[in-house]
Structures are given as C-alpha cells and as structure tokens.
Amino acid sequence: MVTPADSHRQQSVLRNLDWWTIAIYIALLSFGWLSVCGASYSYGDTDIFSLSTRSGMQIVWIGTSIMLGFVIVMLDDRFYDTFSYIIYGLLLLLLFLTIFNPHSIKGSRSWLVLGPLRLQPAEFAKFATALALAKFMSIYGYNIQQWRHFAGSLLIILLPMVCIVLQRETGSALVYLSFFLMFYREGMPGSILFTGVAMVVYFVVGIRYADVYMGSSLTSVGEFTVLLLVQLFSIGMVWVYGNRRLAMHLLFYAIGATLLSLPLLLIPLNIIYIQLAIIAAITGYLLWEGLGSRFHTYYFIALFAIGSTLFYYGSDYIMQNVMEPHQRSRINVLLGLDEDLRGAGYNVHQSEIAIGSGGLEGKGFLNGTQTKLKFVPEQDTDFIFCTVGEEEGFVGSAGVLLLFLALIWRLIYLSERQPFHFARIYGYCVLSIFLFHVFINVGMVLGLTPVIGIPLPFFSYGGSSLWGFTLLLFIFLRLDASRQK
Secondary structure (H helix, E strand, O other): OOOHHHHHHHHHHHHHOOHHHHHHHHHHHHHHHHHHHHHHOOOOOOOOOOOOOHHHHHHHHHHHHHHHHHHHHHOOOHHHHHOHHHHHHHHHHHHHHHOOOOOOEOOEOOOEEEOOEEEOHHHHHHHHHHHHHHHHHOOOOOOOOOHHHHHHHHHHHHHHHHHHHHOOOHHHHHHHHHHHHHHHHOOOOHHHHHHHHHHHHHHHHHHHOOOOEOOOOOOEHHHHHHHHHHHHHHHHHHHHHOOHHHHHHHHHHHHHHHHHHHHHHHOOOOOHHHHHHHHHHHHHHHHHHHHHHOOOHHHHHHHHHHHHHHHHHHHHHHHHHOOOHHHHHHHHHHOOOOOOOOOOOHHHHHHHHHHHHOOOOOOOOOOOHHHHOOOOOOOOOOOOHHHHHHHHHHHHHHHHHHHHHHHHHHHHHHHHOOOOHHHHHHHHHHHHHHHHHHHHHHHHHOOOOOOOOOOOOOOOOOHHHHHHHHHHHHHHHHHHHOOOO
8 A cells, every 4th residue: 555655655755856868868778679670670671579589688678677667767766775785785696696507608608598598697686786886985984095905896797707718708807907997087086097007008018019020030019018017117106106306316317227228139149138127126125215215105116016927928828828828809899900801800890881981960760771681690689879970960879879979978977976985886886887888889889999899888789788787877867866864
C-alpha cells in the first residue's frame, strides 16, 4: 500500500531529477538505434522492427533500459549507500565464477549464456565498483594522500580487473584505469597521473623508434630518447617539488654529459650505457640529498627514475616475449610500423574508408555501402561509429560527439554540486567511465588509439552494455535528486 508520504517522496524525486541529462540520454539512445539499423541492415530487409533483426532486438534493449532507469530512480537513495559493498561483493563473485564459464565467444569467457540471453558481468561490475569506491572513499577520516587509504582504493579496482583479465577480456579491464581521473579530482598527487602519462610516452617512443639507429653507431633512437626523457622528467620533478637550484645543476651536468658523448656516434659504439650511467648518477645524488636534507620527495623522484627505466625495458621484454603475435601486430599497425591491411589493420582501414566516404553530409540513412556490404567487422558493436560517419557524414559525426560532450559537461556540473562525498565521488566515477569509453572507442575507429574492443555508450548493439551504462547514469541521477536532503 502506497502511503501519502511515499507518493509525495516519489513526486519530489521526479521533480528534482535532472531532465536535461535524461533528454541527452534519450537523444543518444535514439541516434544509437538509427546507427544499429544502418549497421545491421541488409539489402532486401523488409522489416527493421522484427525481433529477428538486430535493430528490432535493440528496441527491446532500449525499452528495458528505460524501465530499468525508472526503477532505479524510484528506489530510496540510501539503498545505494547502504548496500554498496554487498552489490560489489556479489558482482565480484559473479566475475570470478565467469572465469570458469565453459562458453567461449570469440576467444573470450566473459559471457554468461542463459538460453537465448547472453550477459556480460564485466559491464555491470563497473557501477558496482564505482559504488564501492564511493563508499570507501567517503568514510570519515579518509585521505587519498595516505598510502594505506590509497592502497585500499586501488585494491577495490584491482580485484575486478584481475577477474576480467582472466576471462580474456583485456579491453574491458583497461576501462577501470579511468578511475584515476576521479582519484585526481579527489586529491591524488598530480605526480601519479604524470607518471602514467610518462609511461605511455616511454612505450610509444621506445617501440616506434626501437629499430632506428643514430648515424653509424649501435645506439637506438628509441632507447636513447626514452632514457633522455627519464632524465629530463626526473629533473623537472626536482624543479617542481624540490630545489630549483639543484634542478638547474642536474640539468647542466646531464645535458653536458650527453653532448660530450655525441661524438662517439661516429664510431660503431652504443652510448646507451652513458645514458644509463647519467640516470644512475642522478638517482644516487637524489638519494644522498634526501638523506642529508630529510626531504622525502627526493626519494620518490629517485624511485620515479628507477621505475621509469625498469618499465621501459620491462615493456620491451613483454612486447617481444610475452604478448601474442596478434597483439604485437595490432600495436605495430597502430604505431605505423606495419601496414597489414589484410590482417591486424583490416578493421581500422575499412572503418576509415567508411567514415571518409561519408563526406560532409553522409550518404543518407540505410545508404552506406561499406556497412551494407559488411566490409567492416563488428560494425554494429565496437565499430559502430563508422556507420555514423558513412551515413550521416561529418555533420552527423560532429553532432554525436557534441551530444557526448554535453553529457560529459553535465556530469561534471552535477558532480560538483553534490553536498556529500559519496554522491560526488560516484558522479566522477561515472564521468570517468563515459569519457574513457567515448575517447577510446572513437579513437580506435579513427585509427588513433589501440583496438581494445570496448562499446560506444548507448550506440553499440547489445543489452549488457546498454543496461550497464543505464545503471551507471541513473543511480547518479537518483543520488543527485536527493542532494537537498
């Protein structure tokens, strides 16, 4: 029996919902369905609404997602705070059990097959992990700059990541790295975020120019550049966090030693050992200064220099000896080392052709030739954005990206107005996940980021991803509706 108080509460929730965000959500669902129609349509199809077609089934997923969103906003907002750890534990158990799933789909064991229904627990684990992080980080006395607290947050992220990797679904596991954006907003030192960016630079530069040599020497341009960057980044951190005078002295000696070693490039000699000696000297001096001044930041900068060097050589070893051939091939194609238009680069090449053929205004709804003739694999899931580019052209693609930009901006606005830590942290978790998915998915379709197989929110075909993104978004909208309590 619904009491007057319950009825008033429900009306209050509906009145306080952010309808601008819901309008963006509906718009994305609508454009997403049109894109699924375009990607899955074959010449001769007479009924795009039939449940035997993907466009027809996507209507079912969209309808159930809207119903799911309504149920979420009708629940008490305290439910999500109170049961955060229980929801996280149940999803973590489901992820663990999925590892032993006997059904393998395209080499991945991340799907649960329940008769005609297929579910991917990794998609639902995102909102559960976000809730658990928000709960843990909103406890009294939490300080992200204390390693004990930060380690606890990392553990919450690491557990589902490990389970998903064991399911052979590396792309979905990488999504959890997006939570570092939320950590940065909540006070994580910028040096940690900078370290992550530096690691990416080391890997790309080192691998891309590993087989290019300087003059007639045995010195690899990639290896030399990475080690020089390690020196410059370390000295830059001394400048920012330590002693500027010391940083200038270290820069003078490091650059001087490097310049003095350049004439050795005229003979068949590897001067990498000189670069390693410079890094060792910088590290040793920082440790000595740390002991003398008791300034602990010098220890962390020295650890950064050592870790950067070990990361570079470790990633090179993993690339050459641990990765599967197809994984190495994908990275080589992305970095421009291989073309392989018939193998690892086929998907991206065909996707680029489809997008380019759309021109300014596109070929029109259901008139795309690349997609209708099925040249692009996974064109209604991971590569669905190429359908937007072919049928709607630059104008339609820009419109879709502006919609996603509006959603991201709205999530930032809603997160910042939350009076409680739990809702704000969860909001930034949602923002980080959406931003990562859009950036990586659109980037891989354009050949700018690695092909890791993650869906485009509200566009890619499938119930698991659509329900997962709906859960993420509407839980936050429910928390925002109660911000004035």
